[in-house]
Amino acid sequence: MIAVGDQAPDFTLRNQDGEKVSLSDYKGRRVMLVFYPGDFSPVCGDQFSIYQEVKPEIAEKGVELVGISVDSFFAHQAFQEKLGIDTTLLSDFEPKGEVARAYGSYLDAPLGFANRTLVLVDEEGKVAWTYESPNPGEFPGANVIFDALS
Amino acid sequence: MNDLTSAPIAPVGADDHVRGEGEEGLIVYADLGCPRCAASWQRLCERPGRLVFRHFPVAGKHPRSPALHAAAEAAGRQGSFFEMVDSLYAERGRVDDPHLWERAERFGLDLERFQADRRSDEAAARVKRDFQSGIRAGVAGTPAVFDACTLQTVREREF
Numbered sequence: 633m634i635a636v637g638d639q640a641p642d643f644t645l646r647n648q649d650g651e652k653v654s655l656s657d658y659k660g661r662r663v664m665l666v667f668y669p670g671d672f673s674p675v676c677g678d679q680f681s682i683y684q685e686v687k688p689e690i691a692e693k694g695v696e697l698v699g700i701s702v703d704s705f706f707a708h709q710a711f712q713e714k715l716g717i718d719t720t721l722l723s724d725f726e727p728k729g730e731v732a733r734a735y736g737s738y739l740d741a742p743l744g745f746a747n748r749t750l751v752l753v754d755e756e757g758k759v760a761w762t763y764e765s766p767n768p769g770e771f772p773g774a775n776v777i778f779d780a781l782s
Numbered sequence: 783m784n785d786l787t788s789a790p791i792a793p794v795g796a797d798d799h800v801r802g803e804g805e806e807g808l809i810v811y812a813d814l815g816c817p818r819c820a821a822s823w824q825r826l827c828e829r830p831g832r833l834v835f836r837h838f839p840v841a842g843k844h845p846r847s848p849a850l851h852a853a854a855e856a857a858g859r860q861g862s863f864f865e866m867v868d869s870l871y872a873e874r875g876r877v878d879d880p881h882l883w884e885r886a887e888r889f890g891l892d893l894e895r896f897q898a899d900r901r902s903d904e905a906a907a908r909v910k911r912d913f914q915s916g917i918r919a920g921v922a923g924t925p926a927v928f929d930a931c932t933l934q935t936v937r938e939r940e941f
Binding site for chain 2: 682
């Protein structure tokens with residue numbers, strides 16, 4: 633897992649609409665990277681649905697959530713529509729999981745996806761806080777995010 | 783600004799929705815649009831002791847949930863909270879507005895008052911209060927069940 637105080641590795645990935653998004657686009661703002669195993673798994677759906685419910689309160693803290701998984705951006709678009717969420721979802725698709733690996737979130741074969749990991753990146757692009765779930769089947773409640781932002 | 787940082791489960795209070803009597807029992811954070819909650823509801827109600835219902839609607843998963851929780855609150859203002867909850871879980875295919883009106887009439891509620899109450903800021907605030915207490919306690923899915931005395935999590939296999 634990447635360490636607090638490290639420079640957050642920059643990346644450029646496609647969002648759910650196929651547009652390129654870079655971490656450096658968020659410079660000057662705080663962003664919470666939400667690594668997760670994959671679209672349409674029941675737990676992932678719960679995670680983003682619950683985060684959506686408290687999105688206004690997270691925004692009040694001046695933080696944007698950005699989801700990252702190994703799914704294609706087509707899958708992200710369908711997942712976003714299914715859940716009725718508007719959280720930006722980035723596609724860590726090719727090379728598969730490269731960004732998750734850079735943050736120390738990737739779970740190697742036979743799993744082959746990111747663990748549920750939260751990484752708060754500060755205005756200067758440094759890692760300010762991290763959280764890693766004990767296993768991919770458990771996701772951090774929204775309270776964990778608010779604890780990090782308090 | 784709302785504080786949604788971690789906090790222990792709130793103990794049972796005077797304005798909680800409580801079915802049954804006694805100190806022992808369960809607190810359940812439930813979503814009225816959630817099929818897993820519906821499947822567990824009967825079992826939860828048959829447990830000895832009291833059952834405390836707390837609202838945890840997740841609109842992204844169940845778009846009708848906010849309206850159903852507001853309807854339950856409105857029914858509760860006229861003494862029929864659990865009748866409404868039981869009925870919504872028993873008939874999950876009947877959750878549109880005409881179905882809510884039909885229930886209100888069946889329960890003998892003042893329909894005009896029911897309509898006003900379910901759209902009131904007070905009902906929304908009451909639902910939100912429970913939801914936020916669940917968020918603070920780390921509720922991450924429904925039903926989320928806690929022991930009413932110890933306030934510790936109760937796993938699904940235990941109820």
